[in-house]
Amino acid sequence: MxxxxxxxxxxxxxxxxxxxxxxxxxxxxxxxITEKQTPYRVQINDILNIRVRGLDQSNLTIFNPVGDENLDADREERAYFDGFTVDLHGEIRIPILGKIGVLGYTTEEIEKMIEDKLLKEQFKETANIFVSVKLTGxxxxxxxxxxxxxxxxxxxxxxxxxxxxxxxxxxxxxxxxxxxxxxxxxxxxxxxxxxxxxxxxxxxxxxxxxxxxxxxxxxxxxxKTWGTGTTGVQTLGTIITALSLVTTTVLLINRI
CATH class of the missing domain: 3.10.560.10 (Outer membrane lipoprotein wza domain like)
Structure with missing residues (x-):
């Protein structure tokens, strides 16, 4: 029993x-169900994919990777080499603009930060600068x-x-x-x-x-640690097998 x-x-x-x-x-x-999702805030070692667009794209090539048009090829490797890694100080280093602190900011906030810096230091409003910042996966x-x-x-x-x-x-x-x-x-x-x-x-x-x-x-x-099975049938089969083995062993011993 x-x-x-x-x-x-x-x-x-x-x-x-x-x-x-x-x-x-x-x-x-x-x-x-009401889903709850808070905006992700950038952490150390994150890799950011940054693209800058404008009316005169030739003046913006320095801000964009050379292989931009082949982004789907070797995506993970390209993201590592072409992306901007957040260093231990929470900063990324962008050509001409230098270091920008991004730790704890959302990607939308970083877009605005880079765009404002470009318009202040490099371009005029008429350049129609558009900045896109995404996590590289x-x-x-x-x-x-x-x-x-x-x-x-x-x-x-x-x-x-x-x-x-x-x-x-x-x-x-x-x-x-x-x-x-x-x-x-x-x-x-x-x-x-x-x-x-x-x-x-x-x-x-x-x-x-x-x-x-x-x-x-x-x-x-x-x-799992018990090893008796995951269902009642498996467990019962394991127990019956064990009992049969014990019974067979006892019978063999008694014959000796």
Whole structure:
């Protein structure tokens, strides 16, 4: 009779593997969720892609990479060499303009900053200067119980945690979806945040959308360390196999 408690305790419950459950209501209908996303503020070691446009483009070539027209080729490598890396002092170095402090600013604020500096020091209003600043891809790392651990880069403005994990091979049944860790970079250091992917309210979390250099860690469920299986059938099969082995061993010993 002890087999049944072992079977039920070692298999993984359905509620632990289903995403986005409405845990506060009796029905399965998903309520309207208000997403919360704060503007990303540039950190040290970020790489910025800066483009300057104007009526006379020939006067602006010094501000733009030579390979601008072939941006899709070897995108990651080109972004590294042609982009502007934020140094340890929170600054980038732009031709003619020199060093500009960008740490803690949004890309929109940096665009305005560079545009104002160009109009003040190099060009007139009639030049119709237009500055575009983007992050050179959203780089993040997944580790732990995911299909393909490692570092990935997505060339999108917004990436939520489900998209990031799906791009990393998904979380297997043995991964703890209720306590996914987000390790995030801040000017003062790193912080660890936890989110529950089985709760629909995760979409209201400020950590639902990932940020550059985030580390997503999925810890294994305790059932994995037991090695008895992830479902009741697997667990029962493991127990029966173990009991058969013990019985066979005892019978062989008694025959000796």
């Amino acid at each position: 002890l087999i049944f408690p072992i079977v039920f305790s070692s298999c993984i419950p359905h509620r632990d593997i289903v995403y986005l459950q409405n845990k506060e209501a009796a029905t399965d209908s998903i309520p309207v 959203l780089r993040y790392t997944t580790s732990g119980e995911v299909g393909k651990p490692g570092t990935n880069i997505l060339y999108q403005e917004r990436v939520n945690v489900f998209q990031a994990i799906a791009n990393s091979g998904e979380i297997p049944v043995t991964g703890n979806k209720k306590n996914v860790k987000i390790i995030r970079q801040y000017p003062q250091g790193q912080k660890i945040h936890s989110i529950d992917l089985t709760d629909v309210k995760v979409m209201e979390s400020p950590y639902y959308y990932i940020q550059p250099n985030d580390i997503i860690y999925v810890e294994p469920l305790k059932q």
